[in-house]
Amino acid sequence: MKIEFSTCHTAIRWLLINTRTEVDFQTLREQLDINYLHSGQFYVHMTVPEDYRSVIKTPN
Numbered sequence: 001m002k003i004e005f006s007t008c009h010t011a012i013r014w015l016l017i018n019t020r021t022e023v024d025f026q027t028l029r030e031q032l033d034i035n036y037l038h039s040g041q042f043y044v045h046m047t048v049p050e051d052y053r054s055v056i057k058t059p060n
Contacts, residue, residue, distance in 0.1 A: 005042040005059050008032075014059050015044075 005011035011032050019025040028044050035043050 001046050001048045003044055003046060003059065008036070008042055010059055011042045011044070 003014070005014065012029070015025055015028050015032070019028060028046070031044050032042060035041065
């Protein structure tokens with residue numbers, strides 16, 4: 001699941017709300033930084049179980 005953000009601030013806030021552990025946050029934050037360096041866009045790719053997809057709030 002690719003989740004895109006309009007700003008870095010929005011992305012970090014979303015990660016803080018939607019990650020379960022500090023390790024998850026750090027991993028996705030690194031991915032966010034690398035994706036921005038390579039593409040100029042803020043996004044992360046996550047594997048989300050089908051039953052959890054309704055719980056995740058996607059950014060506006």
